[in-house]
Every structure is written in structure tokens, then in C-alpha cells.
Amino acid sequence: MMRPTPSRYHRKSSLSKAYPRPVPPPQRTLLYTVIAAFLFVCLLFYASPSVPVIQDISLFHHTPTHKPPAQKNSTSGDAKWYSDWKWLYPFSATITLEEDRSVLPPLPQRPPIYTFYDSEAEKAEKTKAAENKLLLLWRRAWWAQGFRPVILGRAEAMNNPIYETFQGHKLQPQLEADLVRWLAWGQMGSGILANWLAVPMGPRDDHLLSHLRRGDYPKLTRYEGLGAGLFSGEKSAINAAIEEALKSPKLKQSKSLLDFVDHSTISVDHNPDAIAFYDANANAEHYKAITSKLADDKAAGLQSLAQLITSHLHLTFLNTFIDGFAVLTPYPDNAHVLTQQALSLADALRSCPSSPIPSSCPPNRQDCTPCSSISPPPVKTPEYFTNASAVYTIGTVPHPFTLASLLANTKDITTRHIRRDTDRDRWLSAVTEKTLGKDLGGQSRIVSLKETVAGEWGSARGLWMTEDPTPNHKDLEYHFGFQLAPFNITSPTLDNLPLSRKEKQAADQTLKMQKEYLANAQEVLKAKGEKDEMVGTREMVEAWNLADTEAWRFVRAFMARERVERTKWEEEERAFAGAEEGRGKGWGNWFDRR
Template sequence: MMRPAPTRYRRKSSVSTTSKAYPRPAPPRQRTVLYTIIVAFIFVCILFYASPSVPVIQDLRLFHHTPTHKPPAQKNSTSGDTKWYSDWKWLNPFSATITLEEDRSVLPPLPQRPPIYTFYDADAEKGEKTKTAENKLLLLWRRAWWAQGFKPVILGRPEAMNNPLYESFQVHKLQPQLEAEFVRWLAWGHMGTGILANWLAVPMGPHDDHLLTYLRRGEYPKLTRYEGLGPGLFSGEKNAINAVIEEALKSPKLEQSRSLLDLVEHSAVTVEHKPDAIAFYDANANAEHYKAITTMLADEKAAGLQALAKLITSHLHLTFLNTFKDGFAVLTPYSDNAHILTEHALSLADTLRSCPSSPVPSSCPPNRQDCTPCSSISPPPVKMPEYFTNSSTVYTIGTVPHPFTLASLLASKKEITTRHIRRDTARDRWLTAVTENALGKEVGGASRVVSLKEIVAGEWGCARGLWITEDPPPNHKDLEYHFGFELSPFNVTARDPDTLPGSRAERKAAARTLHLQKDLLANAKEVLKERRADDEKTRTKQMVEAWNLADTEAWRFVRAYMAREGVERNKWEEEERAFAGAEEGRAEGWGSWFDRRLRRDWIEGRE
């Protein structure tokens, strides 16, 4: 007789036979096949992403099933083959996702430059030497205020005559000093809200000084003067300016007074504390601090004005050196193979660190008598780190190379192949090297390029560094308007191998390396200029760009940022070319009368 099966084998399932059973998990073999298919699909996607035949714009997956129109091109948004689009989305990692153009960079919107006015009577009787010297000082004044984020405008008597209050003014017989002050205020009142400065009052302090920051906002709710500056600086809006003029013209003391402000109620003009960042080289300051200049002005005015211009330039440069007291950092990643990329930056740093000549060598600016004069300090150091370090006392100069240029230099050959790039190089090598110290090794290229954009164009970073590309580097004039003072001429020269340490054989090897780097850099610049789609060089360049999307984005961003800076300044210079203080020419009396309405419209932002 057979025994019944053990109970555990005869136990019924806890799931009712009438309920729906759950699907069984896939057998191990089926799961393996599924995983293999998924991995193969990912591998194919990666190959497609890195394919040189696929444009960068497709790598970013810009094209969806629904077509999208490109944003319309903005006015003044090109310079040569460099293109940009100003938008608040500028910190998007890749510009092409916004512009739908592979080579158009998204830049931060241009900050509004509030107008700062000064008055200069070009028709006054003066000798030619004096006019030339004054024009030099006006140019210096324009350049210094432009570098601090303002739009300098030099006014003359025609602006004053366009003020409706001029008719009431001209019937009075005033003291010469008061008459000159009235004409100055009438010209300011005609132009409207803004800042009025004497052309011997210049900004001399850090970019983030609290007064300069306030003035850059362009909103002046109260008519204000500043303690210790006398007639050197005012700010206010149009109605308040003209109200003060009207009140002064009605004063019974009008024809006996020498100052416009003595004719109005004290409450009409607010008085703020003496600013730290404005230097006013008036007669009182010169007599107190620069007796040599005062003597020269008394002996021969033109020569004295030329010396004063040299003194102010030296003080602007000295203020820069005192702000960045720990010197300069010229970024040099991959210095052994790509040192040639930094030659321009090193030459510039060497010029910036050198103390400028001065007619009063041991002097300080009138607003900063506690400065460290150039004669008392050694030139600040120029360091050559491989990575960026955030410091408010170090000025950084970085050269962003195109990925093809860097690949050619690091490989020490002109011909770059797809096989070499894909198998022998990591992606975005330059950005990784520059940001690895701050961001670590695990961060991707998209995050790195956003960080660099903030360093280059953010409010904090743009005043503490200069970022350029290998082609083209900024010219001398661009640099002077960037820094706000005249620079000594300098030539970009490669390092001399004979000055390097080591044996004769090592120096000869260094000379060969330097010669090779020069040759490779020249070839890379030619490759970057090639635009024909069917050219092998163009295809190679596109392949390298596709492999290094973040490095390419950084190069295009910096190139466009510097180009836009030049376009903005050139437009302003063109508008102001006919007036005193311009780079070329000088206003000649009434010859520019009919151009002034166009100029006023431009200042007010009308087309």
C-alpha cells in the first residue's frame, strides 16, 4: 500500500484558481537578451553622437518633430565671422539650443550705460597747443569713464542754447565764472537725466565701489552733489536740473554772485559724503599735492596740461595695481606643448605690472593719499597656474584656444585624424584642466562651460579678468578702453630659449619645440579660417568641435564677448567722432551744430 505524499507537496496554492495570476518574470536567458539589446542601442547612440558627419547642432538634439524658427538676428550682432545673440538665457550650456545656429553665441544682455556728461567750450579763444593738450585730457576722461561702464558725452555751448531756459539766461549780465557755470548746467538740463562731471574728475577706484555701482544704475531720484568735489560731480534727473536753473535765474543776487548753487535753497541739492572712487584734479588739489604741476601750468599752460594728463594716467594705472596687489595669473594649462598660446597674455601682463612714468613719481591720487606709490613697491608677480583660482586681489588673463588648435599643439602635428581624436584624446580637455581644481573631476562639460561663462561675463568676474582667444587677440586700443588708461606699446614676443635653465642640448631642444609650436599655431589659424563645406580641413575642424562641444562653446563665447565689446565701443566712437575728445579729430566750433539732434536721439536710445 502506497503512502500518501508528504503534506508540503500536497499543499494547495494560496491564490484562488478563479483569480487572475500575475505574469511570471522573464527567465534569465530572456533578461540577458533584453539587456544586450539595451546596451547595443546605447552604444549605437554614442557612435552617432560622435560621428564627424553629424553637425554639432544635431549633436545637441535641437531638431524636434515640430519645426522651430530661429530668433531674428539683432542689430550690431556680428563682427567678421563672429556672431552673437544677447539674451537672459546666456548661462544655458550650449548657445545653439537657443539660437538654432551652430556658430552664434548667446551673450548676456548689454548693460545699459548711463550717460555721463562734461562741458567743453571748443569755440573759446585758445592756442593750438593748449587745445591739443585739452583734447588729450578729454580723451583720457572719456576712456576712464567708459571702462567703468558709463557712456561719456562731451557737451558744448550749442546744447546750452537748445535749452528753452537759455533765452531767459542771456538777458542777464553775469560774472564770467557764473556765466560759464550757467552754460554748463543749461547744456546738462537740455540733455536730461544723467551725471555731470568736470573733465578733470575721473573714476579712480575698484569697479565694485559703492558709488560707481549706484551711478551705473542710471536712476537719480535726487539732484545730488558730493562733498569735497565742489563742481566736480553732480547727478540728477532732468526736471530737477532745470528747476534749479529756473530758481537761480529768479534770484535777486543773480548778477552779483559767482556760484549758481549760492542762488538756490540748500534743500534743492542733496549733499552726499565725499566719495572714495572719484579723483578731481582741480586747482586746489594740484596746489596741495602736485606743486610741480601747478608751477608748469603757471609757466606754460599747454605743457602743464600735458604733464597733468601724464600724471592722471599714471594714477589710473597705479590704482589698478593697488587693486590687484597680489599680481597676475596667466593661465597656462598644458604649458609644455601649448606655451605659445599664452605669449600675448604674458606680454600684456608684463606691461600691466610695470609702473608707468609720472611727472611726480612718488605721488598718489588726490582721493587715495594712502596708496602705495609705484616707487615704493616691486612690480607685482606674474604667476602661470594651470587652473583658475577665484581671488579678488589677482587679475586673471586667460587664453581660450579652439579645440583644433589645442589638439594640434598637444599632438605636435598638423594633420589631425578622427581615429586620433576618438581614441587618444579626452573630451573638453582645456575646460577640464582650467576648472578641475574648483569643480573636481566628476563634473561634465556642460557644467564646466556654464562656470566659465560666469567667470568671463558675470558682474563679479568681468572686472577681475580678461579672456581672449588665440585668433584674433585684442588690439592695443581695445585693451586701453578695457582697462581705462593708456598702455605702453608692447610687442608679443616668444620666450627666448637661450634664457631658459638647463644644458645647451636642452636649450636647443626647447628652441625646436618653440619653432614647432609657432608653425602648428599658424597652421591651426589657417584651418579655422577655412569655410568651404567640401574642404577636408573644414570637415576635420567640425569633427574636433563635435568631440569637444564644451571647449568649442567656451571658445565661441569668449570670442563673441570680446568682439561685441569692440562693436559697442566703435558705434559710440562713431557717434562722438565729430566732438571734442574723440580719438580722431576735434570739434571745430559750430561745424557740428546740425549733428547734435542725431546725437541726442542716440543717447536717449531712439533710432
């Protein structure tokens, strides 16, 4: 039998003679290599507590770079952030080169939505005050849906170059007011124009709302069923429609620009599901009690209308999350105190709002389930997170030192206890075990949590905060888009559980101790200075729990940036109608309101 011919990869070449194979290293050299590797691993494990144990191998190969410059409006208290498309990278420090600066997703562009309000018109003071509340309601609802509300006045209309031509016409008051509104919009530019009684009343991922948030309006468009309630378009098309109207022979006999502008100038889109317009026609058809009150006392009628719209915004939220609320409660026996604020918020959100017409539905959703017809949706306290589109999740992310103190039932956390008696990243492991299993490390879990907190899908279905109260009452109202009824912080699970007197006393004592551990942990988190013993302990715990620490900083920064963005916008709009006045600040003011 012939032997197979060796392939060209097995044949000896002349190069093998010129460059012979290297001789294997002696056994002694191999032994030295093994010992060196062993010592290197030991060095990593027993490093100083202030030096984090590296979990991301890419850090070893990170090319030295300069720290990226701090961005404008990127700090709030101790929270720091850097907006970048690399926000889903597990550990922010590899990008920011700062331990305490979190990488957040770039802020979505908020397209402007305009409304017109003539604050110079002669009206009773009570009427103006009631209208101002409706304007505030309008601003809050559109802000929560991702837009930048702007209230225009006659001054913007007068700055439009077409205004001079407009002044030369004698028009009916109703048409004159309509054209002034269009002139103000045309001066500002591309965007959306809405009546201040037209509010978004639907889920955030509604088709029209998603389209409008993209900020691209190729055609001047109105929407079927809304009359003059909502338009979108580009500046050139807006001003072209005004100029067409001013040249129309029907100008003096009309009451609205829509009466005589050619249909090809303004296209008509289908009737939107997510916009509620409380104009005179809708009120007369669905809310006769409001119409009667407006006729008797306009200011009182407007106040009732504001209450009705607020209740419908809240009702729409409840009809969106029909399966209720999930307040994440990992380690319920030891860390119940961390869920108190979340439970109190969930209880307020699930409660039916007060309404002048309790059995009513929004004008765009007459098939809704009224609050008076349903029992409050449930509040569940799972130990882990699950993806469910009809459940609203409220999560409290504790600092790893806070969690360590609560789980150990002590204020005195030591290096020995952390390294010998605790697993790494216990909070993340607990809340993601259901969706990610038990085998993944903190690096994969933190990416999943970031997507849940700040991704487009997750952020519309949940609110995340830290144990240090970050959102105040106003933060939450602008987050949800409607005013919340005042309520006090309580412990619903203790008050409502069927416990005996002895069991109740034991539960109260446990909660009291947990509050002490929490208060002490918050002092540790505020400590500063290299020589401070509390700082060293905190840094040691952070080094042991890199992913849990990243989660805590990420959520803290995400909520802080949301507040900074809104505060900056409020300062810019403070001089105009519908601005906030005399609102309280902080959780204390919220829970103390009566």
C-alpha cells in the first residue's frame, strides 16, 4: 500500500534548515512562569481596599488618553455625567477616566411644541389665574411626552415680517386672533402648534407621538377630528399659508384660516388616537356639567376643566398599565426600608384621581375603563425585575454600602466581613436573576440594567431612583405628565398585613433599626476627605462591588440630569404664561403637604 503524499503544509522546506525550530524552554523556566502568574493573581485579590479589583480585562489594554472635557450642565450635587453613545459600556470610568462620572445616553432632542396665549387681553384676574393653571397643565403633559413646550404671545406675531401686511386688513375678531396665532408660529419656525386645550393622552410609544418627536414635518399638516387643535409643519410652509390667506377674497367673511386656505396647502392626517382636545364641541358632547359651569362662572368652569383633564391624564396612565405596579423588593426581610418611598409613590399612582365627572373618559378614548368602574390596580413586590409592557416598575437602587449594612444588621462594616462573607454585586444579581440567570457576572448585568433604566422601551415603563431621595414632587409630576394628589410617607405593607399585636411590634422594631442603618449609610455616602475613615470603608465596599456601584451612580446621574434639563427649560420660560410659581422642593415638602 502506497503511503499518502504529504501535503505542502507537512513538507520540509529549505527555510527549516536555515531557521531551525526553537528549543522548548527548560522545566525550570516554566516553573518560574507559573509562580509569577500565581503571585500576580494573589496581588489582585489582596490589593489595598482603595484599589478596585478589575473585572473588565479591557482595562489592562486601555491606551492612555486625555480625560474628555466636562460637558455643560453635567453636574448636580455629587452626581456627574457625560453624555455619549457609548453609554452601554459596562463601566463608565473607562470612558470618562473619572470614577464618579457616569456615561449616560445622549439627551434626546426635544422638538418644540408651541401654543398661543394672549396675556394682554382684558380678562378678570380669576379667569387669568384659571387659564394659567391650564397652561401649566399643558406644559407639563407635553414635557412628559418628550417635547419642549413654548407659549407664544402677540410679541412673536409682531416680529413676523408678514405682520405689516396683516395690519392693513380689517378682520373679524375671531379670524384676527387665529391669524395672530399663526403669525407667532411662523415667526418661531418649524415645529408643532397646539391649542392649549389639546394635550397628549396616550402611551409614549403611540405612532403619532413617536412621529412628532422625530421633529421632521415635510408637509404642513392638520389632523382629522381636531379642527384647529393641532398642526405640524416647516416655517416656509407656515408663512406661505398665512400669505395665501391674506390674499384670499373670502378673507373678511371668514372666522378661521382653515375656512379659505386651499386643501392642497394643508394636508389632513388621520384622526389621532393619542391627542385629547377639550374644545367647546367636545365639552358640549361629553361633559355637559363643565359646559354649564363655564357659562355660569368662567373661572370656576376652567378650574373644573383643569381638574377633569388632570384626572383623564392619570386615568390614561392607569389604563396603559392595567396589570399594576411592581415595586422591586430584593432582600425583603432585611431591606424593607429601601422600598418605602417606592411603595408610597405606587400607592398614589394607583389611586383614582378626584374628578368633577368620575365616570367620564377622555374625548379621544371614550371606550376607556373609568376609574369609578375598576378596583385599584395591584402593587406587587417581586424580588426581581421582569419585562412586562402592562406593568409599571419602580426600582430603588441602593449604594452597596447601604445594602451591606442592612443585610449585616450593623453600622460597622469591615473589610474582613465584605471580602470573606459577601458575594460581589448582590443587588444586581438578585434583581436580574429571573431574566439573566445565575451564571453571568456583574459586567453583563449592568449593561442590561442600564438599558432598562435609560432605554426607550424601559424608561417609558419604569422609574428608578436611589435610596437618597433624588426626585421631588415636581420632578415626578413632570416625569408622569400630571399632578399627583398629596400623600404622606407610610409603610403600607406593615399597616395592612394581618399581624398580631406582638408581630406588629416586632416588625416596627425591625423597621426602626433599618431606618437607623439607612441614616448612618447616608452619612457615610456624604463623607469626604482622604483621611476620613468612613471614606476608606465606602471605597473598599465600592471596589468589591463594581457593578452595583456603577448601577447606583448611573441611576443617580440619570435622575439628576432629567431634573437639570427641566430646570434649565423652566428658567428660560419663567417669564411667560403657565410658569411654575411657589412650588415646594424636596421629598419632605411633598410628603408633608396637606
